[in-house]
Amino acid sequence: MSTEKTFRLDGKTIPFEDGDTVMDAALRAGEYIPHLCHNPDYEPHGSCRICVVDVNGKHQCSCTLPASEGMDVDNSSEAIVDKRRTLLQMLFVEGNHTCPACEKSGACQLQAVAYSNGMLSPHFTHFFPRRSIDASHPDIVFYFNRCILCGLCVRVSHDVDKKSVFSISGRGRSARIVFNSPSGKAVDTELSATDKAVSVCPTGAILPKHLGYEIPVGQRLYDCQPISVVGDTAKYHSTKKHFMRDDSDE
Amino acid sequence: MSDIEQFVSGLLSTSHDAPDQLLQHLCCIQNHYSHIPEEAIQLLSGHLGMPRVEIISIIYFYAFLEMRARGDFDIRFSDNITDRMLGSLSLLDSMCAKLGVKLGEPRPDGRVCVDMTSCAGICDQGPSLLVNGIAVSRLNEDRIHKMVGLIEAGIPIENWPKKFFAIKDNIQRRDKLLDNVITRGSAIEAFAVKGGEALLESIEKSGLRGRGGAGFKTASKWRFCRDASGKAHYVVCNADEGEPGTFKDRILLNSYANVVFEGMTICAGIIGAKQGFVYLRGEYLYLRPALEKLLQERREARLLGKNILGRKGFDFDIDIHMGAGAYICGEESALIESLEGKRGIPRNRPPYPVTRGYKNQPTVVNNVETFVAAARIAVFGSDWFRHAGTEQSSGTKLLSISGDCQRPGIYEYPYGVSIRQILEDCGAEDTQAVQVSGAAGFTIPPQEFYRTIAFEDVPTGGSFMIFNQQRDLLEMVKNFNGFFCHESCGFCTPCRIGGTLMKDLLNKVIVGHATAYDLNEMKMIGDLMKKTAHCGLGVTAPNPVLDTMDKFPGIYSRRLLNRSYEPAFDLDAALERSRHITGRDDEAAHIRYER
Numbered sequence: 022m023s024t025e026k027t028f029r030l031d032g033k034t035i036p037f038e039d040g041d042t043v044m045d046a047a048l049r050a051g052e053y054i055p056h057l058c059h060n061p062d063y064e065p066h067g068s069c070r071i072c073v074v075d076v077n078g079k080h081q082c083s084c085t086l087p088a089s090e091g092m093d094v095d096n097s098s099e100a101i102v103d104k105r106r107t108l109l110q111m112l113f114v115e116g117n118h119t120c121p122a123c124e125k126s127g128a129c130q131l132q133a134v135a136y137s138n139g140m141l142s143p144h145f146t147h148f149f150p151r152r153s154i155d156a157s158h159p160d161i162v163f164y165f166n167r168c169i170l171c172g173l174c175v176r177v178s179h180d181v182d183k184k185s186v187f188s189i190s191g192r193g194r195s196a197r198i199v200f201n202s203p204s205g206k207a208v209d210t211e212l213s214a215t216d217k218a219v220s221v222c223p224t225g226a227i228l229p230k231h232l233g234y235e236i237p238v239g240q241r242l243y244d245c246q247p248i249s250v251v252g253d254t255a256k257y258h259s260t261k262k263h264f265m266r267d268d269s270d271e
Numbered sequence: 272m273s274d275i276e277q278f279v280s281g282l283l284s285t286s287h288d289a290p291d292q293l294l295q296h297l298c299c300i301q302n303h304y305s306h307i308p309e310e311a312i313q314l315l316s317g318h319l320g321m322p323r324v325e326i327i328s329i330i331y332f333y334a335f336l337e338m339r340a341r342g343d344f345d346i347r348f349s350d351n352i353t354d355r356m357l358g359s360l361s362l363l364d365s366m367c368a369k370l371g372v373k374l375g376e377p378r379p380d381g382r383v384c385v386d387m388t389s390c391a392g393i394c395d396q397g398p399s400l401l402v403n404g405i406a407v408s409r410l411n412e413d414r415i416h417k418m419v420g421l422i423e424a425g426i427p428i429e430n431w432p433k434k435f436f437a438i439k440d441n442i443q444r445r446d447k448l449l450d451n452v453i454t455r456g457s458a459i460e461a462f463a464v465k466g467g468e469a470l471l472e473s474i475e476k477s478g479l480r481g482r483g484g485a486g487f488k489t490a491s492k493w494r495f496c497r498d499a500s501g502k503a504h505y506v507v508c509n510a511d512e513g514e515p516g517t518f519k520d521r522i523l524l525n526s527y528a529n530v531v532f533e534g535m536t537i538c539a540g541i542i543g544a545k546q547g548f549v550y551l552r553g554e555y556l557y558l559r560p561a562l563e564k565l566l567q568e569r570r571e572a573r574l575l576g577k578n579i580l581g582r583k584g585f586d587f588d589i590d591i592h593m594g595a596g597a598y599i600c601g602e603e604s605a606l607i608e609s610l611e612g613k614r615g616i617p618r619n620r621p622p623y624p625v626t627r628g629y630k631n632q633p634t635v636v637n638n639v640e641t642f643v644a645a646a647r648i649a650v651f652g653s654d655w656f657r658h659a660g661t662e663q664s665s666g667t668k669l670l671s672i673s674g675d676c677q678r679p680g681i682y683e684y685p686y687g688v689s690i691r692q693i694l695e696d697c698g699a700e701d702t703q704a705v706q707v708s709g710a711a712g713f714t715i716p717p718q719e720f721y722r723t724i725a726f727e728d729v730p731t732g733g734s735f736m737i738f739n740q741q742r743d744l745l746e747m748v749k750n751f752n753g754f755f756c757h758e759s760c761g762f763c764t765p766c767r768i769g770g771t772l773m774k775d776l777l778n779k780v781i782v783g784h785a786t787a788y789d790l791n792e793m794k795m796i797g798d799l800m801k802k803t804a805h806c807g808l809g810v811t812a813p814n815p816v817l818d819t820m821d822k823f824p825g826i827y828s829r830r831l832l833n834r835s836y837e838p839a840f841d842l843d844a845a846l847e848r849s850r851h852i853t854g855r856d857d858e859a860a861h862i863r864y865e866r
Contacts, residue, residue: 067619070764070803080802085619107799111768145772146839170761185322189761191331192597192614194771196761201324 028092035088043083043094044072053249054096055105055134057112057223058171059084060253063180069171070108071134075101102138109135113143116150117166118224124233125225127241131169132224133248152197157206160214160230163198167226170196174227178218186210186218223253278303279314290319291630293612294329297336298553298593302404305341305384332614332760334388334596335404335553341384342377344422349399351390351515352750353673353736359398362410363387369419383422389598389754390515391554394673394736395441395680403428404556407435436557440522441680444696446667447659448643449527449683451651456574458533458646459540463580467497467541470649477653478665482640483509483601484708484732486664489641495625497542499633506538506547506587507629507636509606513552513598514709515754516734519669520639522681524551524558527643528565532589534642536574537649538635539587547589548629550606553596562591598758602806603636604628605760616762617806640669640733660686664725672697674706674737682735684724691720699737704744704823709734710751711811714744714818745781745826748815752777755812766809769800773816779839783830786837790820790827 027034028043030052037046047054048061058069067085074083075095083094095101112131120126152165175187175198186207190199202209212218219227238244242251272280282296293315300311307330316323330336348354348363367374367385377384393399396408405428407418414435421431442449462470475490496504508531512520523531535547551559566589569575579585592610594600600609604618607629628634637645644666648656657665664686670693673679677698684693694702705715707724708731715722715729722729738744756770776793779785797813804810820827843862850860 065619067805068762068764070805073803082803082805087621104799104803107795108764108803111764111772114772115768146775148771169764170767185324188322188324188328189614190324190328191761192599193756193759193761193767195331196767199324199328201322203323 026088026090028088028090028094030094031097035094037088041088043074043076043081043086043088043092046088047083047094047096048252052096053252054083055138055249056084056253057130057134057169058173060173060177060221060223063173063177063221066172066176069112069169071105073101073104073108080104105134106138106140107144109138109140110142110144112169113140114145114147116168117147117152119166123164123167123225124228125167127238127244128236129225129243130223130248130253131167133243136243137247137249155200155207156230157208158212158230159208161207161212161219162228162230163207164226164228165198167224168198169224169226170198171223173221173223174198174218177221178212178216182216182218184211184216184218186212186216273310275304275308275310276314279311279318283318289612290321291610291612293319293321293326294333294595294609295592295612297326297330297333298595301336301595302556305343305345305403306337306339329612329614332597333553333594334757336595340377340381342381343425344383344428345401345403346383346385347388347391347401348385349389349391349393349397349401350387350750350754351394351397352747353394353516354390354398355746355750356674356738356742357398359410362398362412362415365412366415366419369415370422382425388554388596389513389758390517392512392518392521392552393438394516394518394671396438397673401554404553405436406438406554406557408438438521438525438557440526442522442683443672443678443680444682444684446683446685447656448640448647448667448669449681451647453530453533453647453650455529455569456533456572456580458530458649459536459574459580461649462537462540463582463585465649470537471497471541473653474645474648475653477648477656478660478663479641479644479648479656480664480726481638482644482668482732483638484514484730486726486730489637489645492625492637493538493541493635495623496633496635499626501626501632503546503630503632504539504542504544505629505632505634506535506542506544507603507606507610507634508535508547508549508589508639508642509601509603509636510555510639511550511552511594511598511601511606512555512639513601513758514711514732514734515751516671516673516706516709516736517732518671518673519681519733521555521558523639523643523669524555524562528562529569530643530646531639532566532569532575533649534637534644534646535589536579536587537646538637538642540579540585542633542635544635545586545588547587548610549589549591550594550600550610551591552594552600556593559591559593566591597760598754599760599806599808602808605806606636607634614760616760617808619805638732661723661725661727663727668724668731669733670724670731670735671733672735672737675699675702675739675742676737686725687723689721689723690715690729693724693735694720694737697737699739701740702737703740703742704738706736706738706747706815707731707734709736710754711807711814714815714822716822719822743826744819744823745777745830748819748826749777749781751815752812755808759808759812763803763805763809765800766804766806766812769796769804769809770812772796773800773813775839777816779837780827780830782841784832784837784841785827785830786832786834788836790831794820 056072065084072083155163398410479489480486600615605615609615624634
């Protein structure tokens with residue numbers, strides 16, 4: 022007779038199935054583990070490390086960690102939240118994130134995760150990198166200042182849209198998103214505004230043109246409730262309330 | 272047909288035009304043209320059916336691949352701390368001045384470019400550099416002067432004095448592994464006689480553990496791989512010896528390559544692999560021709576190829592794949608990505624390579640030295656091997672010794688040897704610290720010289736760098752930190768950003784501008800990297816800082832400002848431009864810091 026397999030997350034019992042990661046099982050059970058490079062609709066990646074949890078004394082990324090029977094997962098102790106906050110602060114100083122001037126403010130996962138983890142300042146010295154804006158595409162604009170190299174656009178464009186639009190080039194601090202066109206511009210790629218890749222960015226790095234402040238700041242998704250309650254953009258899109266142009270919206 | 276078109280189609284016709292060959296093609300094109308011309312990218316993109324951007328992203332990942340022409344002579348000075356201790360930086364300056372070039376900038380006439388590269392693995396005969404990918408050892412002013420003359424005269428390196436390229440094995444102490452010669456084919460014969468399972472048991476009994484440093488039991492790895500189901504199994508020899516201060520594989524590949532291949536072949540026999548790879552670091556390009564020749568000889572002797580030693584169905588061959596200047600590719604899953612022709616980003620594990628490795632098939636990845644040991648065990652048996660070493664660390668270990676000692680070179684010791692003994696043997700005096708296991712390893716102070724080289728005490732991949740009392744250890748820390756920043760793949764947040772934050776704070780300490788607060792910050796960042804980084808590189812990258820803070824606090828504290836906090840922004844430095852414009856440099860034009 023088979024019994025349901027479970028592990029413990031902050032003391033709660035979480036059921037899981039074979040092949041589940043800790044993240045999969047937690048999200049299904051309605052438990053929120055903060056994440057940025059992970060989007061439950063797509064394959065896990067494990068690069069941002071925000072979903073770090075403590076499993077029996079060892080730090081692991083819950084989006085790539087296979088769930089196993091009897092695990093004791095700490096998702097919310099001050100020690101873990103502190104690690105996440107520091108990682109978030111690192112992401113904020115690596116790029117140029119000027120939230121008050123960003124169209125995505127209030128609907129931005131990076132900002133929302135930072136708030137929900139109690140990040141009040143960037144703490145570290147800003148890198149102030151010089152990064153470009155690519156506004157060549159008629160419908161989409163890229164603000165690379167806000168890119169956190171989660172690779173979601175790259176992965177989704179390749180795996181779901183079945184296109185070769187982006188790649189990550191370089192290594193270390195010079196790693197960056199590049200476009201697949203001889204000019205290096207977005208307009209010369211096969212990217213279109215209806216691509217899934219355009220809507221998965223957890224920051225304001227990829228935005229639609231011709232649209233501004235359709236939903237006023239203050240009434241946006243994460244303005245009303247914390248991300249730990251509302252969930253990530255995947256759920257956001259499914260509620261058809263996202264602020265990007267989508268003709269199928271009611 | 273253009274010259275480039277001819278060259279690229281030549282490449283594509285001599286080897287398989289599969290995308291996993293891309294990195295190999297790019298290495299050949301780089302060597303031929305000193306960069307990857309746009310036309311070549313277009314041609315490869317068309318032939319391999321790969322987007323142009325994928326090829327570009329690979330070029331930008333590997334340090335030895337360039338988008339802009341380097342010139343007829345592409346020079347890269349090895350920049351390990353041991354090279355610096357032997358005066359590499361002043362030789363570099365001297366060469367740049369003589370040639371009239373700026374570091375990293377190709378000379379406009381297309382003749383030469385002078386740059387730096389991570390440790391080239393010639394620390395015992397340094398300082399060293401690579402010219403068009405080939406290593407030159409024992410640099411001094413005279414040699415630099417002569418090289419500049421040859422470069423200005425446009426003499427191809429094939430016609431340079433042979434002694435420039437002479438690199439000795441420099442074996443200072445031999446033990447079981449280097450002493451007991453086995454005849455060619457004897458390990459394979461032992462496999463044929465004993466059978467795979469018996470040989471595996473023998474390796475198990477010998478207690479052999481991986482020589483790369485992590486120390487996983489070799490027999491278990493081979494068994495897991497053998498028992499994993501897949502369309503094909505693979506054997507990979509990790510010869511991407513990138514850990515700063517390590518050069519033992521250089522010797523094994525130079526003088527013991529037959530034993531390496533023998534070890535790989537018995538592994539193939541045991542796990543059922545038909546194909547093997549040697550992933551050779553780009554810095555060891557000069558070793559390749561001899562290795563290819565040996566492989567060919569082994570094929571002719573029926574020790575490789577179809578029906579090895581006449582045994583029907585025992586088919587195995589070995590290809591050499593070149594790396595292109597990426598330390599991260601020494602990590603086994605990044606190495607596999609690189610073998611597949613991609614950027615060397617470590618995979619998420621599990622699954623481990625033994626179940627899903629090269630082309631997602633079961634793959635054994637072992638260090639060069641591990642294969643040598645396995646071949647010896649096959650011939651001489653497990654007791655012979657176990658006889659040396661300790662209970663948990665059987666056998667012997669090759670150490671690459673460099674830095675402040677009279678006799679640097681290769682030393683083979685049974686596991687369990689004390690650091691003090693090693694220092695005595697190599698003629699090290701007045702030693703301040705030993706860095707064991709490379710930049711990612713441990714800084715050992717004199718009060719710990721009683722400790723031993725063993726998996727259960729001080730484990731090591733083989734690097735052993737010695738620093739005497741005259742050295743500023745912070746220079747070592749700075750060099751290693753710079754190394755990790757340069758080699759970080761950029762995949763995960765803590766390594767990509769934490770490494771740079773650490774670098775900035777370390778600089779603040781070095782210029783005498785840091786406070787105790789900054790040291791706490793460095794500890795906090797280091798701790799985060801250790802706990803949350805994606806792979807071993809990020810986890811070990813803060814070691815030099817954390818270890819020296821713990822064991823040599825004085826090198827930090829004596830540079831600190833006596834105040835609780837000092838902003839990262841340096842007011843006095845910010846005034847430099849104003850001073851320059853106004854032509855002032857008097858006391859009132861400075862903001863002095865109280866110590």
